[in-house]
Amino acid sequence: MTISSAQKTAIEDVVDALKNATSPKKKRGLSELFLELVDKGTWANYYEVIPQPRCLNGVLRSLQAGSYKEPLEAYEDLSLVFLNALYYNEPTSQIYKDAETLKTTLENEWKLRTVLPVSTRTSPPPTSAQKVHGQLANQQQKTETQVAPPPPVALAVPVKSVGHQAPTQNGTPSAPAVDSPPPPQASTSNQPSSPPRMSSPDMDVDVGGTPEPESMGVDDMARDGESDLVVQQLDRGLPRWEGLGDAGWMKEKEGSEDRWLELVLAIKGHKDTVGNRYATAIEAMPEETNIPYLSFNFPLSLKLVESRARAKTYASNKAFDKEVAQLFEKARRWHEPGSDAYGHVLLLQRLYQALTSPSPPSGPPYVSSTNFASLRAGPGSARPLHTSSDSEKLPAVTTFRVSSKDRTFVDEVTYRGWSVKLADWLHLSNPDDPSKPIIAQVFKCYVSEEPARKGQPGVTACWYYRPEQTFHPAQRQFWENEVFKTSHFADHPVEDIIEGIACQFTARHIRGRPRPPSWYLGWPLYVCDSRYNDRERIFVKIKNWNSCVPEEVRKSADFMPIYPFERMVFPRRFGSPFLKGSRIRGPGGIGESIDRAEGERIEGGGTGRKRTRKAGAPTDISGPSKGLYVGVGPASVPGATPQAVVYPSQPASVQLRTEDRSIVTAAGGAAVLGNNANMEKLSAETARHFDRDPETNEVLWFAAPPLNIARKPAPRHSLQYLHWLATKRKAIEEDRNGAEGMSVDTNEERVKRTRSRAVNTTATERVDRFLMESSQD
Missing domain, CATH: 1.20.920.10 (Bromodomain-like)
Incomplete structure (x- = not known):
């Protein structure tokens, strides 16, 4: 029979009910993953496992085109949408649970409409994966023709991230496929070959307004073996990087x-x-x-x-x-x-x-005080241009805002196969320590109009600090690969670009991995949870992530979407890098800092910190917590030469409560030195050659090189002498204890009694006695 107009309207109402279904607690739409088909070109294995792929919008289009001859054909296709998901996903995944809920919703909504015929089928349709794979398994084993449907294989359909359109047949897939063994409870007699799997989280993620990890419970933050398997499962199926592009390479020149x-x-x-x-x-x-x-x-x-x-x-x-x-x-x-x-x-x-740049260094030999980087200082030792003073003698290389002077902004710059756009993340060359490249996000791409660099491309990037580039208490813990957003912006020529990376805010990092082209397997991946004010040493937990990215991408649905985990996976936590035995190098150190959340009001009634003196004012060098902090850093040119890099201090009103062991104090203080001492503040260039104590941040000063001489062994005594000495001390102690309970004893009597108990007289006593007897004669 044909479908009447009333039946067609009823089926459309059923599809609308499925699309509008939400979870009871979180009000999350359940049907978003079932609206469109998976991309066949990218996920061909999905179509190998599922004989009849179906989606809600596809059924609706077929209905409107008059492809169905009777209502039960539409019902069968709607059932296949969820039966396919039940077969393709493991029972513990969120998409499996959503498919179960929607399948029940379909049955209930269909029964509510009396104009629709009720299906009498109690098993999956013959074209379903459950029946097809079950029959294939029976044919291979030559068993009876009717078997129970096999358990769901460990697979999941690709999932979309927040702000992205649902995956279409010609669109970008939402999740990778990962090889995974069948569940332990599955029978080998009817288990089909298992294609890759990935499943969706229970909650989508947006750039702003997401729950903070601390509000999710301590138990949720535990990192166990199962969490590692979840990450590995996703990683195994992520798309691979195709390599460097075709733009930005050396130009052809004669010879x-x-x-x-x-x-x-x-x-x-x-x-x-x-x-x-x-x-x-x-x-x-x-x-x-x-x-x-x-x-x-x-x-x-x-x-x-x-x-x-x-x-x-x-x-x-x-x-x-x-x-x-x-x-x-x-x-x-x-x-x-x-x-x-x-x-x-x-x-x-x-x-x-x-x-290979337009202005190569002179040489060979090639020498550079900045490890060939374009800037004079890196994170932890650089200062903003407008806050530096001549008295500090500190490298001023960064700003607090994006400059538009002498440049033309462009959409992207290309360099050695890298195509760098707004909001991309990069590793940039670090002039202080090449082994710790600068982690930065691009806020502008430009072409320079300066006479010295006319027409040369560059990027303005916001720096992120590593834990070893911050001052923090010894007990503070950090996420694995955690970095901190700062207010430092710097202009870098493209020659400073090392490679592309990615950095996720915590809300997304715990739920999945970035999609290409934002990130590929093998690229460095960092996580950010807080801002860091290096001048005041304040850590501010970020709640509004939109304020941390360029304004142009804050509302963009395409900004760093994710491939989601099956469930939230928190990174591991580690202690301060300065407490490790390897003596991690960096311009930061152990010291006091302040942790607070965004908008939290503290001393003085404001959201900032009350200052006790002018920011950037010179500090006294008499204390170890003042003046210049020397970091246990790398050599200016890393290699076999063990040198230390010195990083300037962060002027702050919070002082470290450490013992004062400065040179001035060791010499008796400024009052003792008087006019004989000429005290000057160390410049960064001079202090670069000195080391520091990783516990106290003090400069390590020594009057001479360490002496490599044998230590004089301690004296040894015979057992007889030690026994005599112990007996004598015991007698004295007993006499003292007895004298405390006898107030009538005089001091002279106690001395006589003590001497009378002595095992032997000393040489001095014998000499005194001899002299006394001689004088009496």
Whole structure:
């Protein structure tokens, strides 16, 4: 029979009821994941497992086009929408639970409309995955034809993130597929082959207004083995990075083939101040490409690049330039971030980018006080331009706002295969420590109009500090890979760009991973939970994340969407990096700080901190908590030479409560020194060569180098002498205890009694007695 107009309206009402269904507690829409089909090009395996994919909007379109001959055909397709999800997802996933709820809603809503015929089917349709895979399993094992439907395999449909349109057949998929073994309870006789899986969280995430981790309960924040499996499950199916793009490479110039070998030899031969080559960090890598998440899979080494440069076998400057960039990519993934070898790789990359820039450094040998970075100081030691004074003698390189002077803003800049746009995250070269590249978010892309850099591209970026670049109490804990937003903005030329990264605010980080092109597996990923005021040493927990990103993307639905976890997964917590035995390097230190939430009113009735003196005023050098703080930092050029980088202090009204062990105090104080002492504040250039105490932040001063001499052994006594000495002390103690209970004893009597109990007289007593007897004679 055909579908009447009344039946068609009733079916449309059923579909509307399914679309409007919400969860009872959180008022979350349940049907968003079932509106459209999964992208067939990206998720072909989904269509291998599900024989008849269906979606709500697809059923509605078929109904309106008159494709159904009777109402029960529409009912069967609506049932398949949820039966497919029940088969494709494991029972513990949120989408499985949503599918169960909507399937029940479908049955109830269908029965409420009397114009619709009631289905008498009690089992899934013959075209469902439950029946199809069950029949295939029976045929393989030659068993009876009727079997119970197999348990759901460990798979989930791709899921959309907040602000994104539902996945369409020609659109971007919402979640990856991950290989996963079948559930333990599944029978091997009827279990089909299992394609990848991922499922949705219970709550979507927006940039602002999300719950804070502290309000979610301590138990929810525990990181266990199951959480690691959830992360690994998602990671295994995430899209892989396709590699560097085609723009921003070396331009073709006549005779540039000879320049290839010069650049390779410059990298290979660069040395530190004592003659150690940095290229050993690159040469230590294997030639084979067995490193996960690389954008290429062919053998590559510095030796191969050198041989090809000598033979001039590269087709163009771009081919040579791209292979060198891939070599640095491989080296960055091979070495542990933060290690000396990792710092050597980043320094050599920055040297190569400086040599291929419009204004290369002079040399060889190539020498730079900033590790070839464009700025004079990095996070923790740089100061804003308008707050620095001549008396402080501190590098002024940042600002508190985005400047528009002498530049033309553009939508994007390209550099060595990277396409950098507004709100992208980058690793930038750190002049203080190459092994700790600057973590920054792009707020503007520009082309310089300055005469010295006319037409050269750059970015204005907001810096984020690492824990070791902050001053914090010893008991403070940090999320894994946590960073802190600051108010420091700096202009960087594109030569400072090391690589693309990602940084998530906590509300999203605990729920999933960024989608491409914001992030790919293998890229560094950080998490931010608070702001950090480095001048006042205040940590402010961020509640309004919209205020932390560029204004142009605050309301954008495309800003860093996520592939969601099955459930919230909190990162691990670690203690202060300065408490580790490895003596983490950085310009920060252990000290007092203030933690508060945004908008919290504290001393003085305002939301800021009451100041006891003018910000940035010079401080007294007489105390260890004042003046210049020396960080246990890397050498100005990291290598085998053990040097220390000194970072200026953060002027603050909170003083560290530590013992005063300064040189002035050790000498007796300023009053004792009088006019004989000439005290001057150390400049950053001078203090760079000194070390500090990681516990107290004090500069470590020594009058002379440490002496390597043998210690004089302590005297040894015989057992007889020690026994005699113990007996004597015991007698004295007994006499003292007895004398406390006898008030009639005089001091003379106690002395006589003590001497009478002595086991033997001393040599002095015998000499005195002899002299007394001699004088009487």
